[in-house]
Amino acid sequence: MFEVLAEDLLGRIGRLKIRNKQAETPLFLPVINPITQSISAKWMKENLRAEAVITNAYIIFKRLREKALEEGVHRILDFDGIIMTDSGGYQVLEYGDVEATPEEIALFEEEIRTDIAVPLDIPTGICGKEKAEETVEKTLKNVEITLNVLKERGARRALWAAPIQGGIHLDLLQRCAEIEKEMDFDLYALGSPTPLMEGYRFEKLFEMIYTVRKVTGLGRPLHLFGAGHPMIFPFIVALGVDMFDSASYYLYAKDERYITSTGTLRIDRIDYFPCNCPVCSNIAPDELKEMERNERIRLIATHNLYTCFKEIREIKQAIRDGRLMELLEIRARSHPRLYQAFRWIMENEELLKFMEDHTPLSSRRGINLFNGLSLKRPRIRRAKRRLMERYFKLPGHEKNLVLIPFNRKMSFEKLKRIIGEEDFEIAYYGSPYGLIPDPLRYTYPFSQTNYPRTLIEETSENLVKLMIEQLKAGGYERIHIISSRSKYLRDLASKLLETLHELGIDSNVINQN
Numbered sequence: 001m002f003e004v005l006a007e008d009l010l011g012r013i014g015r016l017k018i019r020n021k022q023a024e025t026p027l028f029l030p031v032i033n034p035i036t037q038s039i040s041a042k043w044m045k046e047n048l049r050a051e052a053v054i055t056n057a058y059i060i061f062k063r064l065r066e067k068a069l070e071e072g073v074h075r076i077l078d079f080d081g082i083i084m085t086d087s088g089g090y091q092v093l094e095y096g097d098v099e100a101t102p103e104e105i106a107l108f109e110e111e112i113r114t115d116i117a118v119p120l121d122i123p124t125g126i127c128g129k130e131k132a133e134e135t136v137e138k139t140l141k142n143v144e145i146t147l148n149v150l151k152e153r154g155a156r157r158a159l160w161a162a163p164i165q166g167g168i169h170l171d172l173l174q175r176c177a178e179i180e181k182e183m184d185f186d187l188y189a190l191g192s193p194t195p196l197m198e199g200y201r202f203e204k205l206f207e208m209i210y211t212v213r214k215v216t217g218l219g220r221p222l223h224l225f226g227a228g229h230p231m232i233f234p235f236i237v238a239l240g241v242d243m244f245d246s247a248s249y250y251l252y253a254k255d256e257r258y259i260t261s262t263g264t265l266r267i268d269r270i271d272y273f274p275c276n277c278p279v280c281s282n283i284a285p286d287e288l289k290e291m292e293r294n295e296r297i298r299l300i301a302t303h304n305l306y307t308c309f310k311e312i313r314e315i316k317q318a319i320r321d322g323r324l325m326e327l328l329e330i331r332a333r334s335h336p337r338l339y340q341a342f343r344w345i346m347e348n349e350e351l352l353k354f355m356e357d358h359t360p361l362s363s364r365r366g367i368n369l370f371n372g373l374s375l376k377r378p379r380i381r382r383a384k385r386r387l388m389e390r391y392f393k394l395p396g397h398e399k400n401l402v403l404i405p406f407n408r409k410m411s412f413e414k415l416k417r418i419i420g421e422e423d424f425e426i427a428y429y430g431s432p433y434g435l436i437p438d439p440l441r442y443t444y445p446f447s448q449t450n451y452p453r454t455l456i457e458e459t460s461e462n463l464v465k466l467m468i469e470q471l472k473a474g475g476y477e478r479i480h481i482i483s484s485r486s487k488y489l490r491d492l493a494s495k496l497l498e499t500l501h502e503l504g505i506d507s508n509v510i511n512q513n
């Protein structure tokens with residue numbers, strides 16, 4: 001039902017199969033109001049290649065019950081792709097209660113032939129601990145009722161998602177996920193409190209996702225309810241969210257706000273559209289401002305949708321290229337609070353380790369590093385670990401090691417003359433990976449890594465530490481360092497020499513221009 005095709009960090013390209021339909025994850029499901037359908041699901045399929053949408057089972061239950069039971073939800077939306085139905089939990093949050101039982105909603109979702117269904121849950125939203133606890137208990141009770149009624153009914157048609165509630169109370173979230181992990185569900189669906197996004201509390205949201213993923217592992221797909229703005233899409237995917245819905249394209253449009261991948265612009269303050277979608281290519285901002293309000297909202301919503309889908313494609317390409325973390329580093333600059341949340345990821349040792357285990361070392365594209373933060377990327381950590389375990393820690397090294405600036409090339413014969421030794425190994429210094437042994441110089445990722453000189457300058461202290469560890473692991477007894485013409489490499493070499501002397505390791509710098 002779910003097959004992983006490529007992964008990077010905790011994000012993955014996957015194939016979600018539901019009977020004869022399939023969709024690729026990360027999957028974005030636009031929210032469709034079944035009554036108004038301001039932008040139809042059919043239009044989204046034809047123009048945006050939308051593979052899936054989400055709609056509300058409770059609204060259909062209340063307003064279109066007979067028609068839906070007769071024709072099915074796909075006819076109601078005029079959409080033959082994957083349809084997920086939210087249970088109505090959102091209505092509970094908005095209006096306090098729903099006039100339906102968990103049994104009714106569960107059977108209804110099956111009977112209208114939805115593809116992905118959710119039991120009637122009680123969203124936590126943002127509230128105190130006691131109230132939150134109540135929502136979790138009620139949700140768990142509903143979940144049990146739902147599974148029982150489905151069991152009585154016989155074969156399940158839809159994939160069923162386990163709604164995980166608890167909101168910002170991580171212990172409750174954890175408990176809810178732990179219990180549901182043992183239940184007969186096909187995927188998980190995390191309820192995200194919208195106010196977190198509105199208040200730019202991204203760090204909290206990321207913590208919630210990580211808490212859930214730690215419990216569930218990466219086996220079953222994870223859906224996030226109400227993912228909000230596309231600027232957070234790459235982050236939630238990197239944390240293990242496979243699919244998510246959002247109504248923000250329409251909600252922002254109603255507020256006359258124009259979505260970009262890094263933020264939101266007020267339509268009356270836009271002089272030039274920074275976008276090439278059909279809307280922005282065909283209309284000038286002034287013309288849009290003059291339009292009748294409903295038409296204007298429809299066009300802004302259309303642009304907003306194009307932006308969401310574009311972001312998904314960029315994320316997918318980044319996963320395929322092994323560049324998801326690079327995308328995060330860039331997108332983190334969208335907003336200071338997002339940057340802060342990104343720092344939370346980069347300072348969470350346990351999370352980075354989790355990501356490292358799911359990040360392949362190889363990738364099709366080179367690696368661009370920018371500063372010390374880039375060095376904490378799971379792929380870089382993995383490369384450094386490999387270097388240590390598969391080279392320096394292996395037995396049988398020579399006693400002599402000659403270190404050459406990474407940007408120079410010197411023949412073995414020449415080095416023999418310079419150091420006056422016959423047997424030695426060669427490694428390169430001045431790389432963010434510490435020392436690169438000569439046999440690995442032209443291998444991935446060492447030869448495909450780009451970085452500014454300033455990275456080496458800024459991180460020289462840590463680099464010296466790393467090089468010393470590598471030298472110790474290799475058990476070298478004498479280190480010959482060939483000096484460089486570049487000042488920053490000369491500085492690095494002298495720092496290394498100083499430390500080697502402090503440690504009492506026989507070493508010297510050779511000036512060789």
Ligand SMILES: [Zn+2]
Pocket residue numbers: 273275276277278279280281303304306
């Ligand atoms: Zn546009």
